[in-house]
Amino acid sequence: MLDLATVSEGGTSAQALADTTELARAADRLGYERFWVAEHHNIDTVASTSPAVLIAHLAAHTKRIKLGSGGVMLPNHSPAVIAEQFAMLEALHPGRIDLGVGRAPGSDRISAAAVRGPAEDGSVPDPWQVDDFPSHLLDLMAYLGDVRMTDGPPLEFQATPQATSMPPVLLLGSSGYSAQLAGYLGLPFAFAHHFDGGGVLGAVDLYRQRFQPSMALDEPYVMVSAGLVTAADSETARYHAAPSLLRRLGIRTGRFWPLLPPDEAMAHPEWQHAAAMPTNAIVGDPDEAVAGLEALAVATGAHELMVHTSTYGLAERITSLELLADAWSQRTSNGAADAAGTAAAPAGTP
Template sequence: MSALAKTKISILDLAPIRDDGDAKQALGNSLALAQHAEQLGFNRFWVAEHHNMDGIASSATSVLLGYLAANTQSIRLGSGGVMLPNHAPLVIAEQFGTLATLYPGRIDLGLGRAPGADQYTAHALRRDRSGSADDFPRDVEELQRYLGPRTPNQRVVAMPGSDTNVPIWLLGSSLFSAQLAGQKGLPYAFASHFAPRMMHEAIRIYRDHFTPSDVLDKPYVMLGVPLVAADTDEQAEYLATSAYQRILSLIRGQSLVQRPPVASMDGLWLPHERNAVGEFFGLAMIGGPEKIRAKLEVLLEQTGADELIFTSDLYDFNDRKRSFEILAGLR
């Protein structure tokens, strides 16, 4: 059996908004994609918290997860992730405790250390509440207490939340969360779908620092992977230009709504911008079925990842569905 056949595969969705669409369409597509993933046998379907971005509709992450859970049957659902500096741990414990109570055994809580927003948006989210990425280890510990068994004389109780033991993942694009996840014995997801440069070092640090815990007896690594799978290599390269345009807009501080693919990116980006977009997509799997299969087998051989979670930022929703169909068929 190949490494790919033995590896769990999942989806990370940003509820992308098209240039000719709106948030309602994007959220409907997220549900349709989650249902499609469930039928195809994907392991989990995560959505990510982003704010003040006109091309992403997943800002109210826990609300969206409730919508997805109510309309699916078995696929695991979770946050990839909740940006914990934006929230009081008690609020997140209550939100995800509620989800876990309504949909037991199906909810994951992935946590990010970065605010995921500019300083103005961060202030709008927090107002005068103190909190920063430096508080992350303490906030994770507080959140674990709220979701764990109630203790004698516990003065603040998350209800729902207490004793739901929602699985917590630490997410990261640098080395800090890798070390913390290892020390706490938690599963770790590296954001190699947009920051692949430190992937190998982060995996090594996580595994080197891993201490068995009540939730995990050995390291568990999940890697984010951009995916543009199509029936031919040429078609995949064409479809990928939508994703390139979106990241180019991110670099330039422009609108992030999805734009249609183009025959060529020549004339749309400058050389340094092309290099920056290329670094962002350094781990991207772009091509027809056989090319994708070969590249994934190499990735798994090099990393020993336990699970891969894929993003597929394609303009046409049917192309996104087809991309994941091709991936599922490779196993």
């Protein structure tokens, strides 16, 4: 499960974070394997700005589910600080912490300047200038015990004293660049298919072609996210998915609309354009949701699928998780083989 702590129209950051907490508790109860939170800055509809802080809160309110960042945008941060944060999380909740890392800014130019601070010459930094990302990623890995260099600061710095375990580092991406880097470094690769930008098949193929065994992995490990809304019937699922579809059209066209209630979303002047927009999101009844996930698993050969459910209200998000968990469990209990080795949670949910 991936969540952004979305602030719906008329809501607050406090409510969005409380909703994320309840959603994580539901995912924990239902047997989902992981719950990740994103990093975005200065966006009216997203309250998840600091993954490490939110993960600490969620870990204290759940029992067994793995919690992680989806992801930490490393260009915004000192690798040493991120290593310390996640090493501490791992020490507090051993075996339950994932460190997903991305290279996108999670913000615009002005927001990136506010988060990172000005450049040495006082200029506003280019948020897409990520030339140092590979070296910063290597530093981060070294601080957490995966040393690939022979000299430099990482060998002289420890993220935490006397660690008994360290969180796994996973590379996130939506392009061939991240796929190839993850393969070259022998890291798990998580593709952001829920971005709805295409390219998943090419990216996972590149990852497998470039993969080199490492101390982290002997073989490639692929995770793919999917936008998904399910309900008791297809019509209801499409109704609850309407706010997300409209918001996606706004993002694609540079108009950051609020996450409206379904009726208001479908009454919006741009609704017909949003409804006609191509999307890879899986929207339908539970059987259709399971079939969509199985098809994605077969096409990509993913070891794990991660769902992102964006609706106006919390209740329909939890209902979607419950229906999916039940349908997936029935699928496995009826003797259906896991599609393409799709990793299932203890209760058999994706």
